[in-house]
Each structure stands twice: as C-alpha cells, then as structure tokens.
Amino acid sequence: QLQLQESGPGLVxxxxxxxxxxxxxxxxxxxxxxFYWGWIRQPPGKGLEWVGSIYYSGNTHxxxxxxxxxxxxxxxxxNQFSLKVTSVTGADTAVYYCARHExxxxxxxxxxxxxxxxxxx
Amino acid sequence: DIQMTQSPSSVAASVGDRVTITCRASQGIRSYLAWYxxxxxxxxxxxxxxxxxxxxxxxxxxxxxxSGTDFTLTISSLQxxxxxxxxxxxxxxxxxxxxxxxxxxxx
Numbered sequence: 001q002l003q004l005q006e007s008g009p010g011l012v013x014x015x016x017x018x019x020x021x022x023x024x025x026x027x028x029x030x031x032x033x034x035f036y037w038g039w040i041r042q043p044p045g046k047g048l049e050w051v052g053s054i055y056y057s058g059n060t061h062x063x064x065x066x067x068x069x070x071x072x073x074x075x076x077x078x079n080q081f082s083l084k085v086t087s088v089t090g091a092d093t094a095v096y097y098c099a100r101h102e103x104x105x106x107x108x109x110x111x112x113x114x115x116x117x118x119x120x121x
Numbered sequence: 122d123i124q125m126t127q128s129p130s131s132v133a134a135s136v137g138d139r140v141t142i143t144c145r146a147s148q149g150i151r152s153y154l155a156w157y158x159x160x161x162x163x164x165x166x167x168x169x170x171x172x173x174x175x176x177x178x179x180x181x182x183x184x185x186x187x188s189g190t191d192f193t194l195t196i197s198s199l200q201x202x203x204x205x206x207x208x209x210x211x212x213x214x215x216x217x218x219x220x221x222x223x224x225x226x227x228x
Contacts, residue, residue: 048157048165048208050217063216064122097164106212107155107170114164 002026004098004112012092012119018085022098022112023078030056030076036101037081038108039072041094049094053101054081088119123147123211127220133228138199142223144192144209153213156185156194159222160205168207169194199225 008020022037029037038053052062054072062070066085074081085092095116099108124147134140144154152172157165167176169185172192182197196203204227209220 047222048210048219050210050219053215053217061215065216099164101212102170105155105170106153106217107167107176107210108157108165109167109170109176111164111166 002100002110004100004110006096006098006112006115008115008117010116010118012088012117013121014089014119015087018083018088018092018117018119020083020096020098020115020117021080022082023080024100025079028076029074029079029081032056032100034103036061036103037074038099038101039083040097040099040108040111042097042114043091043094051083051085051096055103090119093117093119122216123150123214123218125209125211125218125220127207127209127223129223130221131224131226133226134199135228136199136201138228140196140199140225142194142207142209142225144187144194144220146190146192146211146213149189150211150213152188153211154185154187154192155210155212156183157208157210158203158205159208165208196225 003025012018036053039051054060069086071084095114097114099111101108126145154172156169159165173185207223
C-alpha cells in the first residue's frame, strides 16, 4: 500500500531555506513510470497551491509564482523526493503536502499527511 | 495560468439533500479536471478524476460532469461524513491550479 510521509523542520527563519523530504513506501519511485511526484502547499485557513512536480528521471515542473526559489529533486536509491524553497518569507508559512499524480490525467491520488512549516524569527 | 473559479464559496445543506458545486476554467481544459474533498486537519482526498471518473473506493453518490470550461460535482444524497471543503483542480497544463474551495456546511 502506497504511503507518503513528509519530514523536515517545522520552523524556518525569514530569508533562510525551507527543506522538506517526502519518503515513499509501498511502491518504487523508479518503477512508477506513469506518475509524477509533487508538492502542494496550503497556508493556514486558505486554499491549495501546487508548488511543483518531479518525474523519476528528474524532469521537473515548477509553479512560476515561486519564481526561481524552488528546487525539487529525487533520490531513487532512498525512494525519496525533496523540496527546497530559498529566501522564505511569512508568505511561505503553510502546510506542505507531498503527493503522487498521474502523468497524463494529472490528478493527485495519494497524499502525505502534511507538515506545517512556519516562517518566523 | 488557468484560473479556476468555484461556486458557491459556501453552501448549507441537510442530510439527504442533493448538492451541486460548479467549477469554471478561464480557458478550455478538455476533461483534465479533478475534484477533492478535504476535512479539517486532513490531506485532500481524490473523489473524481478526468472530470467524470470515480476514484476507487469513493461512494457512488459522488459524480462529476463537464468538459471544456464548465464542470460540476454532484452529491446525490448528502451523508453526515460529506460535510467538508471541496476543491477542483485543472491538470490540462502546468502550472496546475486549484479552485478556491467550496465549504459544505450543515443546515
């Protein structure tokens, strides 16, 4: 059974880098040729925002709203993928979810439980 | 970016009611539309993909329709566990975008 679990610091200082890892269990990222692995965030009390996605080969797509601050990488040997957001501000405070989506249909069919990241000094 | 607009933003209904939520895309997205249910403190759960396909394990009272720019999610007979917030999402092109959400409350 597929499970995704986010991990990383819950508190990040302004201007620093937010780093999260999603550990995938129950399926191999490198064998999942019809899926992408993505990050979605949700500020407290607000809606969902897609951050970016990565294919097992390393091909990435990012949300232009985060400009060049976002990097997503994959480590197939550890069955993990990771998110980095640089130069964070209070606007980056959110629950961050990792999730899997179909490469064609694009729907997110499996999600992690989410992790709250607060940007504050 | 493709803008997704849901209506209403909130709706109050009773157990047993039929409820319809609409989602409009700012440009055509063919049938690349998904619907999610989110309960407080929980991750969203996929209900409908490809506009009208029911995700495995989702009750048959949920249905989706539409193509192009206009889509609907219908719950045929509300159950107590259906009171939640619902989001649509377009997957026609990156960047993927979500609607602002519709909060379904108990009347």
